[in-house]
Amino acid sequence: MNSLTEAYVNSFAPNAAAVKNGWGLVRKNQLQNLHISSDGTLIFGECKGSGKNPYFTSADFIKGDPVFRCSCPSRQFPCKHSLGLLYAYINGAPFTEASIPEDIIAKRSKASEREEKKKEQQKAPRKVNKSALSKKLHTQLEGLSLLEKQINQLLLAGLASIDPKKLKQLDETARLLGNHYLKEAQNELRAFILLWKKEQPEERLYQLAYERLLVLHALCKKGRQHLEKRLEDENLLPDTATSIEEWLGHTWQLTELKEYGQVKQNVRLVQLSFASHRNEARGEYVDQGIWLDLGSGELVYTKNYRPFKALKYIKEEDSVMEILSTSQLYIYPGEGNRRVRWEEYTLEGKADFSKVRGYAKESVTEVLKEVRNILRLPLADKQPAVLISFSRIGKVEGEWQLEDMNGVRLSLVDSPEDERPTLPLLGLLPDRDLKNQAILVHFYHDQSTGMLGAKPLSIITENRLIRLLG
Structure with missing residues (x-):
């Protein structure tokens, strides 16, 4: 309790407004009847609110980090009253010793019971309602059929055939996918639709749309195969080797x-x-x-x-x-x-950043092989992250390049869709940070050219981490 700091309390605030409002209660002396338990695990008090009666608020440290409780109706958690209580404590307000209220003792007891029950449930094998699971799998297959029909129509008519009427039709299909337990497919189709709402060159629009269609087509094909396998074998366990379960809406x-x-x-x-x-x-x-x-x-x-x-x-x-x-x-x-x-x-x-640097890949050639192998998987993340060692980073004919210890170069890029470009920040770094260091990058694959480029995220030196994104 004595080690509480403002930064620690701020870390629990849901947003900056909650911090401001919490401190506002302290400055306006809205907190009263402040108490602390004899063992220092609970601080509690009252806070004046908009109503006739004050709110009762507390911070319970029995398990380490605080459990916040407040009688106010706010849906924000923790509320400004709970934060204000902690700010009052670190600000030196007087807290008198008092017994732990009976309702807090009861809540602690119930929390312990829930923890024990949770542990028992984790030990016991999960029970699966096979009838409900079969019904859900059939519903998902129906949803994939809806999506597949739209994709096949687009492939047959071509992307140039998409007009407001077709976009409205696709939007309705996306809505229906949610009813078929296919949340991620719904999100991917909506991302496809949103491409037509952005101002961009037609060539770029069709390139991005084609990439989305490839993902949706792969999801339909692999999703159908996976769902049919699970229906054939009711004892088949979920796939823990790939992302297909998550793509099919499993949380x-x-x-x-x-x-x-x-x-x-x-x-x-x-x-x-x-x-x-x-x-x-x-x-x-x-x-x-x-x-x-x-x-x-x-x-x-x-x-x-x-x-x-x-x-x-x-x-x-x-x-x-x-x-x-x-x-x-x-x-x-x-x-x-x-x-x-x-x-x-x-x-x-x-x-120890020297240890972090020790894990960096040394060969751009090997890295590119690994990245291409990942990109061949249709449902894999299209922007894999890699930590790479480099001998130097600089501009070659106006373009940023990374050179590894073997003299092999890699293009550093900012994607056209990037809201936060990082390449301009490289020019602000001293020369020592651009020689013989390690860099964390996200890879991008340009489907139209087949070229791979890497977006700089952070540079790791012997003794510091330079974040370019954040």
């Missing part, structure tokens, strides 16, 4: 991932890049971090989805500057860089 639960062995023990990670972007097709902001596993050198990523309609209530993730350690790292099925999650973690201080 992996952590208990499932653990049951199927998709978990690593005692992992230490360092975040090499972080950025948030707006995904209109999904109707969400996506927070993505790219991490390096300090034990294996594998690059993995995290994703946090924040629907536009719920931005007020879902906390945006942020950059992590220290080593993150977790006892259990859950790994999602997929190709290339794998998505990961964790439940509990600790931060352990600054990373």
Whole structure:
């Protein structure tokens, strides 16, 4: 409790407005009857609200990080009253010692019971309602047929045939895909439709549309094969080697991932890049971090989805500057860089960047082979991340190039769709940061030329991480 800092409290705030409003309660002396338990695990008090009676708010540290509780009607979590309570504490407001309220003791007890029940459920094998599963699989197959029909019509008539009437028809199909448990197919089709709502050269429009059609066509083909296999064998387990389950709308639960062995023990990670972007097709902001596993050198990523309609209530993730350690790292099925999650973690201080650099690939030629093998998989991520060593980075005939230790060059690019170009930032770096270092990149494949280019995300030197995106 005594080690609470403003930065620590800020980390729980769902947005900047909550921080401002929480401090506003402190400055206006809205908090009263402030107390702390004798063991220092609970702070609680009252906060004046808009009504006649004050709100009761508390922060429970019995498990480490605080559990916030407040009697206010706010749907934002934690609310400004809970944050204000912690800001009052770190600001030196007087908190008198008091017994833990009976309702908090009861809530702690219920929480412990839920944890025990959860542990028991994790031990027991999951029960599958085979009748409900069969019904869902048949519904998904019907949805794929709807999508396949639209794709075949487009391939037969050509992309130039798409007009407002056809776009409206596709939009209705996308809506129906949601009713058929095909959320990711729905998002991909919506992304295809949105291409016609952007101002761009016709040649570029058709190139991007063709790439989306390839993905949708592959999803229909592979999705149908997978669903039919599962219907033939009711005991067939979910596919944990590829991303097909997620493409077909399955939301992996952590208990499932653990049951199927998709978990690593005692992992230490360092975040090499972080950025948030707006995904209109999904109707969400996506927070993505790219991490390096300090034990294996594998690059993995995290994703946090924040629907536009719920931005007020879902906390945006942020950059992590220290080593993150977790006892259990859950790994999602997929190709290339794998998505990961964790439940509990600790931060352990600054990373040894010389060790991070030691995991960088040394040969551009070998990297290109690996990337092309990933891109051949139709449903794999089209922008794989790679950490590469380089002897130098500079401009050749006006274009940015990376040169590896063998003199082989790689084009550095910003995608035409990039909202945040990073190439201009390279010109601001001192010469020492562009020689004999390592760089994290996202690869891009230009379908029209067949060329591969790499977008710079971060540069790793002996003693620091230079983030170009964030």
